[in-house]
Amino acid sequence: MNIVRWGLLSTANINRRLIPAIRASERGELVAVASRRQAQADAYAAEWDIPLAFGSYEALLASGEVDALYISLPNHLHAEWTVRALEHGLHVLCEKPFAVTLPEVDRMLDAARDNGRVLAEAFMYRHHPQTKIAAAWIRDGHLGEISVMRGVFNFSMSNRANIRLVPEWGGGSLWDVGVYPLSMAQYLMGGPPVWVHGDQWIGPSGVDESFTGTLHFAGGAMAQISSAFRTPWYTHFDVLGTKGRLVMTRPFTGLDSDQRRLTFVDERDQTQELPVPDVELYSGEVEDMHDAILFGHPNLVGLNETRDHVRTVLALYESAQRGERVYID
């Protein structure tokens, strides 16, 4: 095999970002889409020029026509369909958040191991040069020791029928977009915090429409993260160290990518722009899957790291409910 045949599990909005990334790769081919209704699958396949359209998810899994699946279902369905796909011998790129409970995550990891298939969480920003350059800059010691990180991902939710507002479907701003600054903080610190504290504002549908959390790491570093469905679009991440700060502008979005910046401010308050190549945001995660499937390379975002994302989100929600700090065990 030197070409990975991809299928899309659902006709989700986010697919429109993955489709060009698969098509831009010499090692990937978009072969099929599945939807809960045949008419929807047919219409979507016609709109996006996809050769095969399946009227149920199971039909695509059993078809033998694809090697890898992109799972872009509502959050509460990620685990079920990831496990089923792996059991059909398919490789899986599953959207964030990977799952909404730890037993689900563990079932997904077990299924990948037992079936010998590649499984990864679709955190596209981790593959972008802006993130990689920032991490290398910090690793090289330009900031000294990390003291505080501050990360935000907010947007305004106009559609009240959105899947993100349904509590039983893994709705909520922390699950949806708070996971970006959370995962960035854990990545830069090399692992999860020792304890967390969270606060939330619950909207009329019963999900957190704003969330703020503090992550306390061993050694004293802290991350303040926030997410919301109640402000205009805003993504940002700052790392404040003992010798300077790194300001990441627009770190988690492919929109207006020409405005993406990485700025270092040293201890004398001198500012330096670090050049960031304008790379398509979603290509990295697709090529990472190709490397893993075709050559057995480890995925950039490992499954232990993914498990830690879910673990910390759950601890933050627990803290927000109980009104006290929660330790990550």
Ligand SMILES: NC(=O)c1ccc[n+]([C@@H]2O[C@H](COP(=O)([O-])OP(=O)(O)OC[C@H]3O[C@@H](n4cnc5c(N)ncnc54)[C@H](OP(=O)(O)O)[C@@H]3O)[C@@H](O)[C@H]2O)c1
């Ligand atoms: N990485 C990123 O940049 C990014 C960005 C946006 C979203 N996401 C993630 O991608 C996933 C999908 O988000 P989205 O906004 O693209 O979702 P969406 O447009 O609402 O699509 C979800 C799809 O799931 C299928 N589905 C199955 N059961 C459903 C149900 N009971 N209710 C509604 N839809 C159901 C539907 O496809 P059919 O009708 O075809 O079966 C629907 O089109 C989420 O996990 C989200 O966190 C990631």
